Amino acid sequence: MTFPITNIALIIAALSSGLLAGVYFAFSTFVMQSFARLPVDQGIAAMQSINVTIVRSPFIAVFLLAAALSLFIAVMAFLNWRGTASVMMLTGAVLYIVASFLSTIVFNVPLNDALAKADGHTAEAAQLWATYLSDWTQWNHVRTVASLLAACAFVKALF
Template sequence: MADVVYAVVPVLAVVLAGLFAGLFFAFSVAVMPGLARTGDRVMVEAMQRINVAILNPFFAVVFIGAPVAALAQTVLYAAAGAPGAAAAAGGASAAQAVVLAVTFAVNVPRNNALEAAGPADRLAEPAAVRSAFEGVWVRWNHVRTLVSLVALVCAAAALALF
C-alpha cells in the first residue's frame, strides 16, 4: 500500500500543479486579452458569468487538490528521508500557498465587487466598474501564473529527485 501512495501522490501533485498553473496561464494569455478587446458591458458580463461557471467540482478538485497534494508530497518525501525531494516539494507547497493568498486577498474581492455591481446591462457606468476590476485583477493573475509555474517546476523536480 505504501508503494502505491509513494507512486500516486507525487504524480498527482505534478498533474494538479500543472492544471493549477494552466488555468491561470489560460486567463493570462487568452481569456483576459480576449476580453480586453471587448466593450465594457461585454467584459463585465463575461467575467461575471465566468466567476459563476468556474465554481464547479472540477475546479474545486484542482484549486484545493493541488496545494493538498503538494503538502502530501512534502510529507511523504520528508518521512522517507529524502531531504532534497522534500525541499523541492515544500517549494511547491509554499508557492501554492502564495497563489491561494493572492487569490483570496486580491482576485476574489475583485470578483465579488464585480458581482456586487449588478447586471452588466443595468450598469450606469460600466467603464468605471471595468476599470476598478480589470487592471489589478489581470496584474495579480500574472503573478498567480508565474508562482503556479514555480510550484509545477518544484513538484516535478521533487518527483525527479526522489
C-alpha cells in the same frame, strides 16, 4: 525513496498544478485581453458569468485537490526528510499554497466578489472594470508562474 503514496501525491500535484497554470496562462495571455476589447457592460457580464460557472466546474475540484496534496506533500517532506527532494517538495507546496491558492483567496476572489455586484451600465462601471482588468490579471500572473514552478518542483522531487 519516498513512500509510494507520496510519489502518487507528487505526480497528481504536478499534473494538477500544471493544469491550473495552463488555465491561468490562458486568462493572462488572451482571455482577459479579449474581455478588455468588449464594451464595458459585455466584458463585465462575461467575467461575471465565468465567476459563477467556475465554482461549479471541475476547475474547483482540481484547485482544491492541488492545495490538499500540497499540504500532504509538505508534511511528508518533514516526516521523511530526504535532503534536496524534500526541499523541492516543500518548495512546490509553498509555491502552490501561498502564491497560487492563498493569493486567489486573498486577491482574486475579493475582486470577483466586487465585480459580481457591479452593474455594467453605470458610470462607475468603466473605472471598476479597468481596475479589475489590471489588478485581477496581475494577480493571475502570480498564480500562473507559481503554479508552473510548483509543478516543476514536484517533478524535480520525484527525480
